[in-house]
Amino acid sequence: MAHLFQVGAGSGGMTVLDIVCRDSRITHVTLIEPDIYKPHNVIRHQFPSSAVGQRKADLAAVWLTERRPDLRVDLLPCDLLDPIHAAAIDIAVQACDLGICAADNEPAKFHFDTLMRRFKKPWTLGEVLSGGIGGFVHWFAAGGPCYGCVASFLRRSVNVDQSKPPDYSAPGGPAPETTIPASRASIEVIAALHAQITLQLLTQPADYAPGFTSLLLTLEKVPGIFDEAFRTHRFRIPRALDCLICREAMSPADLDRALDDALARLR
Template sequence: MRQHNQEELFKRTCDIIRPGLLQRETPLIVGAGSGGARVAEELVRSGISHIILADLPDERLLEHNIIRHPLGYRDLGRLKTEAVRDRLLDINPACQVEIHGLDFAEDRELAEHLLRKATQCHSCVDNDKARYAINEMIVENHVPAFFAGVFDGGVGGEVIRVMPGGPCYACVASMLNRSPRFEQDRDESFDYSDPDQDQYRSTAALNIDISQIALVHARVALNTLMEKYELEGGSPMEGNYVLFGNRQSAPLFPSMLHCETWQVQKADDCMVCSGLNEADCASQADEIMASATVR
């Protein structure tokens, strides 16, 4: 480890966030791709000193990733988690970076273990299956979370903040799927392609488009911490959904850098975060299982 001086390192930022203030915070970043790596980097640059990075097992930096990722040719072929860890340590050698390779939607035991150690969760994945799995787990474990997505073509993106007891990601997604604002982006057919494909389609977007949304994501997360620690400048966020336009694209974004914050309400009938609690339905569930035919 090279010589470093924490006081000198944070000399230009210590008036905003005192070094050491965030030492009890442990963000969990799910996805070490172009979005997740940037969010992790911004959090470390802001004073986070313990971070958990998770990505799919054997998720490596490929040549076509480089143009949109903070990493470069030096890290080609390496596990993204390992290479991003080294990048974070290059920024702050005193940072503790834990890395894990797992599929959040399938390896629930390890995923929940990581979540229980985290004080914030950042969903930087590129598919709904993983987002919904993360959503279920953060609701159950009462962990604040941030979900970000870049729209096709990189015209803009969104950041969703989920706080314990509030509307969950599925509540917000359900509302947005029905919003007329997204009408142009819709296709009413319910069929078909090949669900057996194991590769998710990567959103077409420039590096600058992804970086912009990742910065909004990191900003919302950091603001949440500033609110928590009652820091000057940490104004309460008026809403749980940020819609950000990188470029003009009607009807969503009437101008470039268009930004809106919405408060999406909790759905009373949301099957993830509302309604029945586990204890109330235990005996009913036992009856259902007892009546199920054994094959």
């Protein structure tokens, strides 16, 4: 009996959702996806060309309930950051057991992270690199590193894809024009890995310990970036003590102590 909260039903997000919902433990899904299915989506997506013009959220619900008639699917066909829907989104996040982020833009990922930390929910994130040369899967636990900790760590230490991390899915979406679309094969590989890690985290939400917080799988040899195809890189990314996003707010007692220390130095 588990309730998933997912953002994004692009080609990668839909694959994650499809795989994860085959698991009978999942009984309830809340899906946020505002987009309409467009002609350029067809080449990378499960849905047929006859579905163009319909909302991806509705298509996802039909897809899932055709395979799992017992599954409850709640749709929020809105933008994750839309303040008009913030109260409904909060209620869904509070009620969920686990979050899946398949958003295609950085503001949505940071906002998803904020929601999950506010309600202390574990969650996972998949990212396919530009051109489909590889991808990341990250998992997050309450009290662990936030998405900001992870993104800044990887920016400092990994030489991959200096452009904006693309999306699972959205050529023509908010990703820059220069981003090379990933192939369906690359998207599926990383999405399946994302689904696998999500199901493992669901099994052990309190003590999941796969030996990494972020997993990078290379899919191609790219001179200057990846020496080999099909190599995994495991990152154990700690919480950054100076992270402006997730460091603890100071309690009044801490503030008093900090003030005392500051005054003592002035004496």
